[in-house]
Amino acid sequence: MEDNAQVAADIQGWDAIDDHRTGTTGDRQTSDWLMAQARDAGLVAQREDFGLSRWIPESCTLRHGDVVVEGVPMFDGGTTGAEGVGGRLSLLTNGEVAPGSATIGLGSFGNAAGAANRALAEARNSDSHQAVVAVSNMDSVVTGLALQNADRFQTPFGPPVLQVATEYGPGLHEAAVRGETVTVTAHVGFETATGSNVVCRLPGREPDLAPLVVLTPKSAWWVCTAERGGGIAVWLALLRHLAANRPRRDVLFVATSGHELGHLGLDHFLTANDPPNARAWIHLGANFAAVDSRIRLQASDADLLGMARSELTGADVPVATTTPLGERPGGEARNVHDLGARYVSLLGSNAWFHHPADRWPVTVDLDRTRRIIGAGRAIVDRLN
Helix, strand or coil: CCCHHHHHHHHHHHHCCCCCCCCCHHHHHHHHHHHHHHHHCCCCEEEEEEEEEEEEEEEEEEEECCEEEECEECCCCECCCCCCEEEEEEECECCECCCCCCEEEEEEECCCCCCHHHHHHHHHCCCCEEEEEEEECCCCCCCCCCCCCCCCCCCCCCCEEEEECHHHHHHHHHHHHHCCEEEEEEEEEEEEEEEEEEEEEECCCCCCCCCEEEEEECCCCCCCHHHHHHHHHHHHHHHHHHHHCCCCCCEEEEEECCHHHCCHHHHHHHHHCCCCCCCEEEEECCCCCECCCCCEEEECCHHHHHHHHHHHHHCCCCCCEECCCCCCCCCCHHHHHHHCCCEEEEECCCCCCCCCCCCCCCCECHHHHHHHHHHHHHHHHHHC
8 A cells, every 4th residue: 555655745746836727837847747757657658738728817806995805707707808897786696686787796606605606607697797706605614715617618608707705705795785886807818828638558468458547637726735636646656556567458547637627638638539448437536635525436337336435435435425326427527427438436525625725734634545545556456
């Protein structure tokens, strides 16, 4: 079993790169680092680049009287010019406002936002608001500015949506009740950028067999160490394990950028390469390395679900929830599901989800991550 020192070194290696957003210098550094780890294991990994138009926030604020609140726009919503848009602040209630009113909607989003998530989604799909202010409520204890993924990055829609930190919520709620006037600016620039995936094929002893695919994302809004570092650590541990114990079948290791932008990198991989007719995909998703994470297991069929649950339970990793069989899963597993391929997928919960404070060592449960690696080895060996 992988020892804590190696797992810690891998997660610290991720944490040492200060920016994991797609198309940044940190994105390229992460690819170079993963390729070096593969090389140290005696394997050859390749970088697969893809282009994108990267959003560069320039002036993104909410002005309320003399108060200026800095925010971040949703990267799959509308934008404004440098002058912004003004209007009466009003609470979102199922996306509805008074007919003909030029308003700025006030809502919230996140795991702690409850029904407000639906009201925000409805407002984004309507033309009732000039702009929307969305207060971050990802967790009831860990406050601040955690961001929403841009699932429709390629096809932005709806009004500009400015995400602001949790602490501004009460004051803005009072302002909305009073119907005060605010100005929202979501002014961004765009630059041509390059994101990168990492792909490493480990040849098996019987190359005619259907391959395994081990998939994990390698990008995030911030550093996001407990969110992404667990998947990276397990991905590297399985790569080293199989490099030292040559498998029967080929194993394709894929680490994709663009997670926060609608899985942009995985879409590129599936378009640029013929999707492998795989024995199964193993998706190492978000958050299972986080302190107090509730493990969520997803699989395409009962056999894979039962096998994975058995190995996790045997490694003292309790599974808190499972996605119902046949339901479209979360994370990059949804792309695999859409292919009609077999998969098993591991995710979790994280109080620091999408938050800048998700950093080593505070947010990481190192020992549980090590136990998950043990279960992951058993799963790949059984699927081999």
